[in-house]
Amino acid sequence: xxxTIEVAGLRKRFGxxxxxxxxxxxxxxxxxxxxxxxxxxxxxTTMRVILGLDHADEGSALIGGRRYVSLRRPLSHxxxxxxxxxxxxxxxxxxxxxxxxxxxxxxxxRVDEVTEQAGLAGVIRRKAGGYSLxxxxxxxxxxxxxxxxxxxxxxxxxxxxxxxxxxxxxxFLRSLAAQGRAVLVSSHLMxxxxxxxxxxxxxxRGHVIADTSVRDLIASASGDRVAxxxxxxxxxxxxxxxxxxxxxxxxxxxxxxxxxxAEQVVRLLGEAGLPFSEVSAHRVSLEEAYLELTRDAxxxxxxxxxxxxx
Amino acid sequence: xxxxxxxxHQSGQGGRGGFAALLHAEWTKFRTVRGWVIAMVIAALVTxxxxxxxxxxxxxxxxxxxxxxxxxxxxxxxDSFYFVRQPLAGNGSITVxxxxxxxxxxxxxxxxxxxxxxRANTADMHRGLEPWSDAGIIxxxxxxxxxxxxxxxxxxxxxxxMQYDYTGDVAGLPGVVSAASPRWLRLTRSGDTITxxxxxxxxxxxxxxxxxxxxxxxxxxxGLFAASPQFTQVTSASLGGSTAVGGPxxxxxxxxxxxxxxxxxxxxxxxxxxxxxxxxxAPGGFRQAxxxxxxxxxxxxxxxxxxxxxxxxxxQALVGTFAGLIVVVVVGTMFITAEYRRGLIRxxxxxxxxxxxVVAAKAVVTxxxxxxxxxVAAAVALPVVERHIRAGGSxxxxxxxxxxxxxxxxxxxxxxxxxxxxxxxGAVLRRSAVAVTVVIVVIMAPYILGSVLSGGVSQWLxxxxxxxxxxxxxAYPKYPQLGIDYASASGYYPLAxxxxxxxxxxxxxxxxxxxxxxxxxxxx
Numbered sequence: 166x167x168x169t170i171e172v173a174g175l176r177k178r179f180g181x182x183x184x185x186x187x188x189x190x191x192x193x194x195x196x197x198x199x200x201x202x203x204x205x206x207x208x209x210t211t212m213r214v215i216l217g218l219d220h221a222d223e224g225s226a227l228i229g230g231r232r233y234v235s236l237r238r239p240l241s242h243x244x245x246x247x248x249x250x251x252x253x254x255x256x257x258x259x260x261x262x263x264x265x266x267x268x269x270x271x272x273x274x275r276v277d278e279v280t281e282q283a284g285l286a287g288v289i290r291r292k293a294g295g296y297s298l299x300x301x302x303x304x305x306x307x308x309x310x311x312x313x314x315x316x317x318x319x320x321x322x323x324x325x326x327x328x329x330x331x332x333x334x335x336x337f338l339r340s341l342a343a344q345g346r347a348v349l350v351s352s353h354l355m356x357x358x359x360x361x362x363x364x365x366x367x368x369x370r371g372h373v374i375a376d377t378s379v380r381d382l383i384a385s386a387s388g389d390r391v392a393x394x395x396x397x398x399x400x401x402x403x404x405x406x407x408x409x410x411x412x413x414x415x416x417x418x419x420x421x422x423x424x425x426x427a428e429q430v431v432r433l434l435g436e437a438g439l440p441f442s443e444v445s446a447h448r449v450s451l452e453e454a455y456l457e458l459t460r461d462a463x464x465x466x467x468x469x470x471x472x473x474x475x
Numbered sequence: 476x477x478x479x480x481x482x483x484h485q486s487g488q489g490g491r492g493g494f495a496a497l498l499h500a501e502w503t504k505f506r507t508v509r510g511w512v513i514a515m516v517i518a519a520l521v522t523x524x525x526x527x528x529x530x531x532x533x534x535x536x537x538x539x540x541x542x543x544x545x546x547x548x549x550x551x552x553x554d555s556f557y558f559v560r561q562p563l564a565g566n567g568s569i570t571v572x573x574x575x576x577x578x579x580x581x582x583x584x585x586x587x588x589x590x591x592x593x594r595a596n597t598a599d600m601h602r603g604l605e606p607w608s609d610a611g612i613i614x615x616x617x618x619x620x621x622x623x624x625x626x627x628x629x630x631x632x633x634x635x636x637m638q639y640d641y642t643g644d645v646a647g648l649p650g651v652v653s654a655a656s657p658r659w660l661r662l663t664r665s666g667d668t669i670t671x672x673x674x675x676x677x678x679x680x681x682x683x684x685x686x687x688x689x690x691x692x693x694x695x696x697x698g699l700f701a702a703s704p705q706f707t708q709v710t711s712a713s714l715g716g717s718t719a720v721g722g723p724x725x726x727x728x729x730x731x732x733x734x735x736x737x738x739x740x741x742x743x744x745x746x747x748x749x750x751x752x753x754x755x756x757a758p759g760g761f762r763q764a765x766x767x768x769x770x771x772x773x774x775x776x777x778x779x780x781x782x783x784x785x786x787x788x789x790x791q792a793l794v795g796t797f798a799g800l801i802v803v804v805v806v807g808t809m810f811i812t813a814e815y816r817r818g819l820i821r822x823x824x825x826x827x828x829x830x831x832x833v834v835a836a837k838a839v840v841t842x843x844x845x846x847x848x849x850x851v852a853a854a855v856a857l858p859v860v861e862r863h864i865r866a867g868g869s870x871x872x873x874x875x876x877x878x879x880x881x882x883x884x885x886x887x888x889x890x891x892x893x894x895x896x897x898x899x900x901g902a903v904l905r906r907s908a909v910a911v912t913v914v915i916v917v918i919m920a921p922y923i924l925g926s927v928l929s930g931g932v933s934q935w936l937x938x939x940x941x942x943x944x945x946x947x948x949x950a951y952p953k954y955p956q957l958g959i960d961y962a963s964a965s966g967y968y969p970l971a972x973x974x975x976x977x978x979x980x981x982x983x984x985x986x987x988x989x990x991x992x993x994x995x996x997x998x999x
């Protein structure tokens with residue numbers, strides 16, 4: 166099976182609110198795809214539609230070319246973690262995994278394997294009701310891995326994790342992608358994805374705002390601007406402007422050059438024999454790039470974030 | 476592993492899939508919540524336990540009988556009447572004309588409870604007949620209690636009847652007997668077969684019916700009889716039952732043109748048959764002048780009606796079903812509403828996107844678990860509570876082995892189908908408290924109201940609501956010839972056992988269809 170998620174033209178209305186408004190994207194194997202956007206942007210709804218839990222008014226969502234509801238043992242195609250708190254509190258964590266395994270025709274041996282993978286071996290026989298949110302996230306990961314699926318989809322898996330857990334989760338997601346799986350991870354906090362996501366699907370108001378690799382996103386947000394420090398300001402500006410750049414003074418002997426890459430700036434100045442003490446690409450952080458992108462899409466900026474408050 | 480195509484973990488291993496896997500998963504879910512397992516054990520315990528408390532015992536105010544004779548069919552019977560008899564050897568017949576049937580019933584003012592076995596004080600009685608007071612002719616296997624018989628009789632208000640072996644009843648000429656409108660009755664014996672005839676004029680005879688009495692001895696006891704059942708006056712009906720007072724009654728039949736054919740020997744002798752604690756008799760007797768007789772008697776020749784002062788209803792042993800049912804429907808409801816409450820239903824539907832099958836698997840698992848628990852509970856309750864009732868000295872009206880099997884399996888099935896109904900309602904309503912309330916109201920309220928209310932409303936409740944399923948626990952058939960108001964008698968239902976159960980099944984099926992439809996259509 167092709168390890169992909171293909172979402173095309175999803176539209177869904179909840180009463181007066183338009184939750185999905187032409188959501189379209191493709192998740193490819195071998196990389197971690199971040200699914201980011203402010204709360205209410207439609208991330209969870211999109212995931213529920215992909216899993217056949219919610220019905221879309223329009224559009225299609227396919228896993229490896231097939232609708233989720235047509236999958237015979239779906240957990241061997243897609244592993245998902247939607248809500249880590251969705252547990253029967255009086256059932257032990259192991260028994261939670263056991264019934265899931267039985268529903269797929271899997272045995273208790275597979276339960277023991279994923280328990281080990283998720284780092285829960287010591288606590289697996291405890292009641293799920295006594296689990297912290299971080300442990301529940303690990304239990305959800307274990308459940309998602311049961312069927313050893315080529316596609317993984319997780320909604321806010323970093324929620325409630327301690328710093329150590331976050332580091333573990335990042336590494337774990339990367340290792341899953343390195344095995345050739347398609348991994349889609351949603352988050353409303355870009356910083357959580359920094360260092361783990363290779364690709365980003367940024368959404369707002371029910372549709373995709375940007376579908377880009379992390380590198381391209383940062384580059385475009387940085388706008389190919391280069392910081393230049395030189396004592397030969399006017400001459401350097403003339404050379405660079407001749408090559409098509411726009412040069413603006415940013416302080417004494419400091420200039421911002423846009424329209425040229427840093428390597429080109431270095432080469433042009435070198436050919437002209439002009440001195441310079443620093444040429445550096447002006448980089449924004451992933452967070453800044455994301456905020457710039459979603460500036461128009463944020464609907465609830467002034468409203469307290471319930472997921473953060475939780 | 477390279478990027479691109481991945482082989483799913485277990486493909487090629489041929490693991491179990493489909494509905495069987497779903498059943499396995501739901502069973503794992505059920506058994507891994509300790510509260511549900513404990514609740515099912517409690518359901519079994521209360522089903523047995525409730526039968527052990529508050530059982531009436533022999534000689535208490537309820538007049539539960541200490542022992543009753545058994546008829547040829549094995550059922551408990553009342554066999555008491557005044558018998559004017561002669562032995563008849565071999566085949567033969569008896570023919571009479573009846574010109575009146577009169578009687579005495581207790582005065583209402585004096586109608587306080589008459590102690591069991593006491594004789595009526597005729598000074599406190601006035602003229603009157605019970606509808607089923609009767610007198611006529613009878614051929615009996617013997618004079619021992621519960622002996623097989625066939626009889627032709629005139630009755631208080633039900634015309635001429637042929638009755639045999641306590642449960643058989645065939646209507647003959649209608650109307651009330653009088654000197655102006657006499658009734659001719661005839662019984663003939665030929666081998667094991669006794670045939671009854673009636674006539675208005677002694678010339679034109681109509682065959683009313685015939686009865687085969689297997690093993691009828693060559694010499695039988697035959698002759699004239701009179702009987703009149705216990706008078707009962709219901710003085711109050713309130714929650715929890717009614718209070719009845721009553722006493723013995725008397726019937727007097729006037730016979731003439733008494734003629735016999737065959738070998739009758741020894742002359743006419745009068746005998747009080749079957750006095751016992753439960754059927755107090757008034758003094759009977761007879762007078763003869765040529766072929767003219769008046770016979771006065773009391774009592775009843777009929778199957779016993781348990782719970783009405785005779786023996787104890789065997790289904791009393793299953794009275795705890797009511798409590799067990801409440802527990803299993805709560806568990807059945809929670810089995811699905813707990814998933815909605817926790818959001819776990821999404822995990823379930825993600826693992827098994829065929830939603831109709833998910834609801835069906837939950838129903839099957841709940842039904843099978845409940846059936847197994849109910850089977851154990853009922854199979855234990857029946858003998859254990861029976862022993863307990865007998866230890867109290869009471870007599871339990873016996874039922875056939877087949878009926879006992881039906882009571883045990885039927886109780887288990889009743890619990891199981893009710894639990895399935897609870898699962899379906901839980902799936903429809905999704906919220907535990909609301910769903911549990913609705914399930915209890917839908918099943919238990921009609922049952923309680925049906926038992927407490929009297930008359931038409933209760934009968935319709937027990938016909939149309941899921942409570943109709945309790946009919947599967949009715950242990951004894953209804954006999955219209957007993958003149959019992961079965962609508963208010965406990966242990967009896969308006970529908971036949973399997974018909975009532977079918978009504979419950981129809982409710983469960985309808986609720987399941989609705990549940991599957993909604994669960995499929997709704998966003999999870």
